[in-house]
Amino acid sequence: MTIEIKVPVLPESVADASIATWHKQPGDHVERDEVLVDIETDKVVLEVPAPDSGVLQEILEQEGATVLGEQVIGQFVVGAAAAPKADAPAASTPAPETAPAASGTDKSDVVTPSGRRAAGETGVDANGVSGSGRDGRVHGSDVKAAATSGGSTAASEPLVNLGRSEKRVPMTRLRKRIAERLLDATNSTAMLTTFNEVNMKPIMDLRKTYRDVFEEKHGIRLGFMGFYVKAVCEALKRFPAVNASLDGDDICYHNYFDVSIAVSTPRGLVTPVLRDCNLMTVAEIEKGIRELAIKGRDGKLTVDEMTGGNFTITNGGVFGSLMSTPIINPPQSAILGMHKIQDRPMAVDGKVEILPMMYLALSYDHRIIDGKESVSFLVTIKEMLEDPTRLLLEV
Known part of the structure; x- marks a missing residue:
């Protein structure tokens, strides 16, 4: 059948x-x-x-x-049986005339579109990858496997491809969509960024004290994102304009707290949504973010998980970023950028101390949010992170 x-x-x-x-x-x-x-x-x-x-x-x-x-x-x-493979005859049988082309130095004719995209993402020379497809066709999975194992021609023979060469790789649909949204955000919002810095020592001490018992009880590591999300939710309660969005000439204020978390995936940066964060514990937030990250890595995110969200958190610090100006995720009105935690000399009570400091960056739509609100919002997050007890007491 x-x-x-x-x-x-x-x-x-x-x-x-x-x-x-x-x-x-x-x-x-x-x-x-x-x-x-x-x-x-x-x-x-x-x-x-x-x-x-x-x-x-x-x-x-x-x-x-x-x-x-x-x-x-x-x-x-x-229910059909697999067809005989073209290379089934014994080794003494002459190879087809097309075989040399597949095994030669130029295999561009057998590299599939997914293989070319993967080559552009990983930097691996697809011509040096052995294809697992029919007639030696090189798929994206072959290129990614070569990138992981370091078994490509580019890795083993670095001098072969030196020179003034170019490579054209089609943009994926997700990458096109990301480009459109970023350009739209830049052109259609009055975007402004304000900065502050936070002393991360209190939270780092808290994590050090309760790390093992937390992981033993909840089955997940105690990271920083749980604290970030809790601090953001508390700040959003105090400044409703940051939790709002523009709809034509109307401002829509949301009485729920759905936070988009920027996640880096092989296909590009995506922002799945963690819903009702204000009702979640730190452990539930950490588990929810881990699940979204795994789904994003494996390409399992659903449309529902990718849509909505009132506010976005992006953590460039995991890649070493010290400071940035994040771009708003429309139709949201603001996005918070977290960065690398780095020891710096700070003046404390007239003395110099070395403290783990992190820059915060809040990009916001000035059409909805005034400067006073944006600065006060960021200061609230700073205060919450520097005194985690306030997150528990909501003060």
Whole structure:
């Protein structure tokens, strides 16, 4: 029995999608629920599993093709046996005429679109990667595996590709969407950034004291993000304009606290939403962020997890950033940038002390938020972080 492989029903906000990666090729045997193909939208990656055990008969839309919801992209035969491989004859059998092209130094004709994208993201020379696909085709998974193992030609022969060369890699749909939103935020908001700094020693001492018992009880490490989110929620309660958004000529004030957390993934920076943060404990916040980060890394985030959010926190400090001016995530009115914690000499009661200091940056839409509110909001976060007891007492 032959079954049509179709693109899943796309969310209302998504007009079309593109074929990211075919994990199987025509003639390959597939087990039930094994992933056949990844469909990439400007928000998430959708996996299309095999409807039953059988063989992928035909691919109708190749990688990189633009497709619509419920469009037929392949044919699948239920219960069929795998087709014989083209290289099944003994070693004494002459190789096909096309074999040298696949095994030569220039393999650009067998590098798939996903392979080219992965090459651009990882810096690996796809021409030096052994392809696992049919006829030696190099897929994105092959390039990423080579990047992890360091087994590419670029890594083992660094002098081969020196020179004035260029490489063009198509932008992924997510990267295009990120670019559009960033440009829109820059052009359509009156964005301004204010800075402050916070002494992280109280929280670092607190973490050192309760780190082991916290992990033993809750099954997760006590990080900094739980404190950041709790401090932000308390500040948002005091300054409703920062928790608001513009809708035409109206200002919409939200009486709930959904915080977007910037997460770096192989596909780009995404901002999944942690909902009702004001009702969560530090442990629940840490678990929620970890789950979102894992889903983002594996491309499992849903559209619902990617939409909404009233305020964004981005932590460039994990990559070593000392200071930055984050860009607002529309239609939100503000975003908080956390940075690297670094020991600096500070004046304390007339004496110089070495303290772990961190810069805070709040970018905000000046159309909604006045300078006094933005500065007071940031000072509130500073005070909460420098005296964590205030987070518990809400004072």
